[in-house]
Amino acid sequence: MSDSSHSEKTQPWKTDNWHVSPWNYLAEVTRDFQPPKEVKIHDITLRDGEQQAGIIFTKDDKIRIAEKLSEVGVHRIEAGMPAVSPRDEAAIKEIVKRNLTSDIFCFSRCMVDDVKRAADCGVKGIIIEIPASAHLIEQAYKWPLEKAIDLSISATASAKEQGLYTVFFTIDATRSDLNWLLDLVDKVATEGHMDAFTLVDTFGVLSPHAAAYFTKRVKERVEKPLEIHFHSDFGMGVANTINAILAGAEVIHTTVTGIGERAGNTPMEETVLALLTMYGIDVGIDYSKMNELSKLVQELSGSTIPASRPFIGNGAYSIESGIVTGWFKNVFEENPTTVFPVHPDFVGHESPKIVMGKKSGLDNIALWSEKLGIQLDEEEALSALQEVKLRSHDLKRVLTEEEFREIAEGAKAKAKL
Numbered sequence: 001m002s003d004s005s006h007s008e009k010t011q012p013w014k015t016d017n018w019h020v021s022p023w024n025y026l027a028e029v030t031r032d033f034q035p036p037k038e039v040k041i042h043d044i045t046l047r048d049g050e051q052q053a054g055i056i057f058t059k060d061d062k063i064r065i066a067e068k069l070s071e072v073g074v075h076r077i078e079a080g081m082p083a084v085s086p087r088d089e090a091a092i093k094e095i096v097k098r099n100l101t102s103d104i105f106c107f108s109r110c111m112v113d114d115v116k117r118a119a120d121c122g123v124k125g126i127i128i129e130i131p132a133s134a135h136l137i138e139q140a141y142k143w144p145l146e147k148a149i150d151l152s153i154s155a156t157a158s159a160k161e162q163g164l165y166t167v168f169f170t171i172d173a174t175r176s177d178l179n180w181l182l183d184l185v186d187k188v189a190t191e192g193h194m195d196a197f198t199l200v201d202t203f204g205v206l207s208p209h210a211a212a213y214f215t216k217r218v219k220e221r222v223e224k225p226l227e228i229h230f231h232s233d234f235g236m237g238v239a240n241t242i243n244a245i246l247a248g249a250e251v252i253h254t255t256v257t258g259i260g261e262r263a264g265n266t267p268m269e270e271t272v273l274a275l276l277t278m279y280g281i282d283v284g285i286d287y288s289k290m291n292e293l294s295k296l297v298q299e300l301s302g303s304t305i306p307a308s309r310p311f312i313g314n315g316a317y318s319i320e321s322g323i324v325t326g327w328f329k330n331v332f333e334e335n336p337t338t339v340f341p342v343h344p345d346f347v348g349h350e351s352p353k354i355v356m357g358k359k360s361g362l363d364n365i366a367l368w369s370e371k372l373g374i375q376l377d378e379e380e381a382l383s384a385l386q387e388v389k390l391r392s393h394d395l396k397r398v399l400t401e402e403e404f405r406e407i408a409e410g411a412k413a414k415a416k417l
Helices: 001-011 059-072 086-097 112-121 134-140 145-161 178-193 208-221 237-246 268-279 287-301 321-330 360-370 378-395 402-417
Strands: 040-043 077-078 103-109 125-133 166-172 196-201 226-230 253-255
Touching: 001 103, 001 253, 040 103, 040 134, 040 268, 040 402, 059 287, 086 103, 086 112, 086 226, 112 125, 112 145, 125 134, 125 145, 134 145, 145 178, 166 178, 166 287, 178 208, 196 208, 208 237, 226 237, 237 253, 237 268, 253 378, 268 287, 321 360, 360 402, 378 402
Parallel strands: 040 077, 040 253, 077 103, 103 125, 125 166, 166 196, 196 226, 226 253
Antiparallel strands: none
16 A cells, blocks of 8 residues: 555545645544445536526537546536437437447436437436426416426336436425425336436525435435535535535536536536545546646636636636745645645646735745846845835736846846945
């Protein structure tokens, strides 16, 4: 056993690739956790991700993203919804033909015709949706409640006949009456068919504590694998998904970079890295390809993410502060996770950047001077630092190398006067 793998077993909070809090692994913290033996990713970038307003994936875009998802090791890919358009249907069929290592699923309404379209695409599995809250059924769909039940039974039974792995998906479940929801699931499981059931928080309105409660209650009644499909309207998608996993759910529905309807879906990156480093749950993907995948999705979707976005933001590993630059200078080569909780190489991010700006200090000056081949004595360095702070403040941004060179040369000239 290597020193690294031994460390991961004896000190899972601190390895060569990450350093998180040891408190995460205390018995007092973990005693009530009941995670499954294996957690899988069901990627929904190509369907729910594309539902973000303004995002359009072409057939070729979808194929490229699916191939990269498979390369990363994602277990399942929801390739789209055949009923959306002939081009979407063609994209799903072509992705199936690629014989990727990921299982290919598609999404459908609770309609027999939709199920037949899915089967014609050659997918392995299907996610079948139905509205599950009384207010949504009656107000948005204008249906009697019985119609939702009848459609669920007929569509899932049809999926079984077609030989599809069938995942039952209840829209707006977290604002429904829980007993009515569980009765619906029982009825569909008995009179229709389901291989798995999805816990769905369509509007992102669940709290982390309620996510655990929801999972436990469903497990009491449903003897099927549970999947998690949570949105991030309150920024709770990651926390809620993790709590559901710790309560026993097995499959996480995520999108690359968290794109999706309204405020987006649960982002894959933060979720899988939190599971790995803080809970010791490895979903088994190639984490080093995470930034490649993120950049591809951003490019093809036309979406952008904040520079500070964990692990995949352009500035996630950038430092301007003089104090932190000092930490970096002293420890990064030998102990990189002292200043970054996850090593940039582990997630495929470019090397850390030391930038020059208003919050910089003498260590920034020293590092930049060395990189640019500029020699400054102590007085010159202090003079340059003061000018850096003033200019960065006035420009409201960090400085370029050319701007710093000009400042450094000015400091040297001033010192000669």
